[in-house]
Amino acid sequence: MHAAFAIGVDVGGTSLGAGLVERDGRVIAESRRDTPDSGPFGVVDAIIEVIEEVQGQVHAGDVAGIGLGLPAQIDFRKQTVEFCTNLPLTGIDVRSLVTSRVKHGVTLDNDGHAAALGESRFGVAKGVRDFIMVTIGTGVGGGIFVDGKQYRGHRGLAGELGHAVVDLEGPECPCGGKGHLEAFVGGPAIARRGREVAESFAGTSLREAAGGDVESVTAQTVVDAAREGSAEAQKILSEVGTVLGRGLVGLVNLLNPRLIVIGGAVGSSSSLIVDRVRETLEAEAMAGRRDAQVARSELGTDAGLLGAAALALDEYDTRQGLHR
Amino acid sequence: MHAAFAIGVDVGGTSLGAGLVERDGRVIAESRRDTPDSGPFGVVDAIIEVIEEVQGQVHAGDVAGIGLGLPAQIDFRKQTVEFCTNLPLTGIDVRSLVTSRVKHGVTLDNDGHAAALGESRFGVAKGVRDFIMVTIGTGVGGGIFVDGKQYRGHRGLAGELGHAVVDLEGPECPCGGKGHLEAFVGGPAIARRGREVAESFAGTSLREAAGGDVESVTAQTVVDAAREGSAEAQKILSEVGTVLGRGLVGLVNLLNPRLIVIGGAVGSSSSLIVDRVRETLEAEAMAGRRDAQVARSELGTDAGLLGAAALALDEYDTRQGLHR
Secondary structure, three states: OOOOEEEEEEEOOOEEEEEEEEOOOOEEEEEEEEOOOOOHHHHHHHHHHHHHHHHOOOOHHHEEEEEEEEOOEEEOOOOEEEEOOOOOOOOOOHHHHHHOOOOOOEEEEEHHHHHHHHHHHHOOOOOOOOEEEEEEOOOEEEEEEEOOEEOOOOOOOOOOOOOOEOEOOOOEOOOOOEOEOHHHHOHHHHHHHHHHHHHOOOOHHHHHHOOOOHHHOOHHHHHHHHHOOOHHHHHHHHHHHHHHHHHHHHHHHHHOOOEEEEEHHHHOOOHHHHHHHHHHHHHHOOOOOOOOEEEEOOOHHHHHHHHHHHHHHHHHHHHOOOOO | OOOOEEEEEEEOOOEEEEEEEEOOOOEEEEEEEEOOOOOHHHHHHHHHHHHHHHHOOOOHHHEEEEEEEEOOEEEOOOOEEEEOOOOOOOOOOHHHHHHOOOOOOEEEEEHHHHHHHHHHHHOOOOOOOOEEEEEEOOOEEEEEEEOOEEOOOOOOOOOOOOOOEOEOOOOEOOOOOEOEOHHHHOHHHHHHHHHHHHHOOOOHHHHHHOOOOHHHOOHHHHHHHHHOOOHHHHHHHHHHHHHHHHHHHHHHHHHOOOEEEEEHHHHOOOHHHHHHHHHHHHHHOOOOOOOOEEEEOOOHHHHHHHHHHHHHHHHHHHHOOOOO
8 A cells, every 4th residue: 555646845936836746747736826925934834835725635644745846955865955045945944844734744855856856757858867957937956867866966965057157257146156057047037138128129029018017027028928929038038048058068068968858937938948958059069969859848837846746755655665 | 816907098188198007006107108299090109109118017918908098078888989179089990999909908988087087096086976077188178976986978978077168258169169168277278378478578487487488388387387486377377276166166066076176287286276266166156065175186197097097997897797
């Protein structure tokens, strides 16, 4: 007898969601809301709320546990939050706070790692042993699969691929660094560029997409406007894709992956970004590595939630002595 | 009964050498010469010469085989040279050409991989499971050890860490890319900067180090002048170390290694570069990863040769059914 379900929670800088997930990856129930900006306990309360909304759908005994993907650096062995750029969770004992209020065991992981596991188990990276997952949302993160397993590094902090220097004189990054990939490609950078363009003489279509309110332009506004044909929005995402591609040149040369998956709220909703990344890698990656495929996430914004659920199932199976 | 020796060959863009190496890493005999610029067969001839000079020291039956580290992208499974930036070996069947003229089996690997294996087996990375080796010579290369093993990627081409974009508008790289780390940190880039400074009004000490002949300034001239107190040379290497450190920020954030080893002809002879890398990582790597240690190669220019010998020993032991 083993549990047939797990709850996966994906916490992003903008929204958070929980899903009750079957072993085959089907999402039986899902709950999502905006991430509150009312401090660490507000975030924890919202996490509890979305869990409670989905957990009642089945008997507690059928749930393997809860996987929690956070946009934070997680010491995976200690299960602690070491550092969180985009939410006030640095040093907060999220695992204990959540565990004390739910019926199930809780396992934390970095959200990019969770998304990579999700794509590996249920998505476009199924069966691929060496791949890189890139998530573009509020932050830029991801995970690296080496020989079929998540690569975690010596303290479990590996995979922060948004924080590589791509421009020596580049702009400040939310992490405190300078010229990092995230400072060009992350949601806030896209939104800022969108507002600049919307304010300019040429930005008519973006201004219209924002209902005339330039200050309300977000990364999602730019993505939506691009899909509806705004040439200015398409140009912004095209530039984002080129910089992302140039950042990934180094990773492809370094890691020689078979596949790169582009996901996250922004990455999974723009084929333009994926196309530019592919073209840039074909042009600039070293010979012999240009066979690295570039694919858009199949799971979209559910990748993290599904991966978090897979993590909880893996933990449960390991405890039960069931090995994958 | 098993072979007590192996021959390691390290081929660089500037010099190449062979060593007869004992299982404990002692070098019994060594031969080194300048890498000829007379085309691919000139390079192969020189490889044969250095092998012949060291192989006669012991009985052929005591030699496990020959390991050959090349400054090239090697498809490790196929044992072919896929691409070579700094020597005319692209597509040349180096393994067959060498094998046909020596008494032993030959195993090819990338020179940076060989250096990483050397440091792992005999040098400063002994016992460290997760580390990054960076070699700075004519090219910038290296190897990544993940969980105690060389990480090779899906075709064996992993580890080209000199070819990551660190500057979107940066100078051309020998590989054809733009703004790559090697274009700032490689030997030719250091030499070029050295000549610029030597030509300038302030470059007195560098001009003197070159015996007044500005055109003769090489990376080694800069390294030597820095060691002898030239403030201008020290400034050049200090800048090189800072850019290298900023390039490594991304790798540390991505891979969370325990140790970074700086080696190669230039890297292992300048403590200034190592110091700047350390400072830069302490300042700019993400929280929780700043415990990554930075060390200068202990084996210096012998790292590649020793690693190549270790590779030959490993191959031999695997064939004999002896497992490490």
